[in-house]
Amino acid sequence: MVNLKIDNFDVDVPAGTSILDAARTVQIDIPTLCKHPDVDPSAGCGICIVKVNGRIMRSCCTPVAEGMQIITSDPEIVNVRRTVLELILSNHPNECLNCIRSGHCELQDLTNTFGIRSSNLPSLNKKYEIDDSTHSIVLDPSKCIVCGRCVEVCQNQQNVWALSYLNRGLATKITAAGGIKLADSPCIKCGQCSAHCPTGAIVEYDETQKVWDMLADPELVTIVQIAPAVRVAIGEEFGYDFGENLTGKIYAALRRLGFNKIFDTNFGADLTIIEEATEFVRRFTKEPESLPMFTSCCPAWVDMLEKYHQDMIPNFSTCKSPQSMVGAMAKTYYAEKNAIDPAKIRVISVMPCTAKKWEIVRSEDMRSSGFQDVDVSITTRELARMIKQAGINFRALPEEKADNPLGEYSGAATIFGTTGGVMTAALRTAYFYITGEELENIDFKEIDGLEGVKEAEVDIKGIKVRIAVAHGAGNVETVLNRIREAKANGEELPYHFVEVMACRGGCVSGGGQPRVMMPGQPKPRGITDDIRKKRAQGLLNEDLQAKNRRSHHNESIKTLYKEYLGEPNGEKSHHLLHTHYEPRRKYSK
């Protein structure tokens, strides 16, 4: 332990702690801009300066030392911070009024905090072309302050290497390699860059107008579905605490927005489990050469596999994601049952994810109903904006129910939104399919939590099933390399079944989730492990309290198979609920 003095408080912290973190233990919130808890300090911006034994230093990258005397704020420090901000603002457009991040922008917040109302510095800001080529995320280099968080996350945390620095000095710009468009780069659309960007430089591709247009057309039947992770995050946009589950209010808000039918992606999650557990049992018992099997719900992971890990394509579950399954069922089963012309149906999905916008057009398989199965995919942030635009008092809304038949779901479905959830749900049903009995202990503590790669062995009546759960795209390679090594050496496979989610913590921390300035939340305000855990807990609690916690007991699903699909993995299922994968080039230029 190291003893030091911060603003006259005696502080006692472990060696290696930064001054920034040490100050937080005595309730001092040193302002930061480029530093984010998910990434190593880059010492880029200089906002977090403090006086260490009288010398001005950056607190984010300076570790504590025995006997340090630190002052975190005095008139001189405030002045330096103001100058740093003015310099950053001299290379930033003055467009807050029209900026999508207005009100939730870390730079705007600091500018207000330090009361910078005007500046004598001339503007050096250059207009760059906006890159919206992915139709998932939008990159506007003019608004970028080159803090480097997105690059650090894209290169090192996600191991995708789509984003990079171009040029140097004042001309530095964040782009894909050599200044090409993101759509031509290895970008997997996970949106973690936008989840970590402090300004409006990287944001979601806004498609709310498309949805308004559909809602305004009286000829159309509009069907909406919400993903599991949306329900425990959207509340942050309306002043609720992190992780509060607001499913009933969201249904009510969607109904008031004018959607004709309110369905739930969780229904699709239960359906996915029926198909995926059946597929796993088939591979495990009859086709061991096709093991391990990877989950396929995460579109960013699908994109990554097709670009980076083509040798693993045969190991990928052919199941579509819950979003796509609901889309396909809405335009076939639901349409037939209710004699609605599927050409008139529009399926809108609300997702925590920017890559879901890509998923709905990723291949011809996404038109299995004869139409595009999901027409528009909007993020949690976009739905919150629509609710606000419509003048709906969200907090005062009653709790309502989803519509039938694509609205019922089990506890197993709702945990799809957090790391380990898909695996847990699949094992509950796979156990039943293999043994004909119900699994007694249905929580798997080993695969819970934020460890990057989690492993466990599950005993299915004497048969050992080895599983792995990886989240944060950068952690996938560890798992894949273990598998490749075992295969190359002719050894027994380290795993039979692997769950992958591209975002750290899973969908609860997806690229489309709220990034709200909550009063009292420590800075920087954005996704952190603390928030990941709280949102995940919101989903885990719903599962714990659910009457039915197993996908195979979802009554609407049973009816669906009886009335329409026939057998899991049967011919109709294969056509509507499964897909295939093809190698994609990393660079398409």
Add this chain to the structure above:
Amino acid sequence: MTEEVSLASQVASKWRKKRGSLIMALHEIQDVKGYVPWEDAVDIANGMNVPLARIYEVLTFYNFFKLDAPGKAVISVCTGTACYLKGNDKVLEEFKKQLGINEGESTSDRMFHLQVVRCVGCCGLAPVCVVNGKTYGRITPADVSKILEEWKNKLDEDKE
């Protein structure tokens, strides 16, 4: 095309085992080709197992590396003290005007590259410019079109 791929692949296999040798590999490409083409950067990325994004971070950080093919005729206009005082700034302006480019740029047909140098060591001839090693002394803006015409003809002949 085949030749291009093989150069980058050769360079990549030469350097792939040596840590921190990306810059050396890129130098070799530029030494041969005068710049680093996209295709060669891709081959280096694959051959040395370095992300392409990182290669372009390096290529655009160092001014030395060129991403575009330089013009065939490189015009170096001297703006050293003697040449400058003798009015070479006006000659430079005339080159820019006639070629429609700025210093450090090449024409879109890749015929000419215009650059500024500080003294070529023959101040007695000031003001001077040098085109691919040939020195022109005591030039005026009026000479510019003559010089460009001469090199256009020469490059056309070379093509045939």
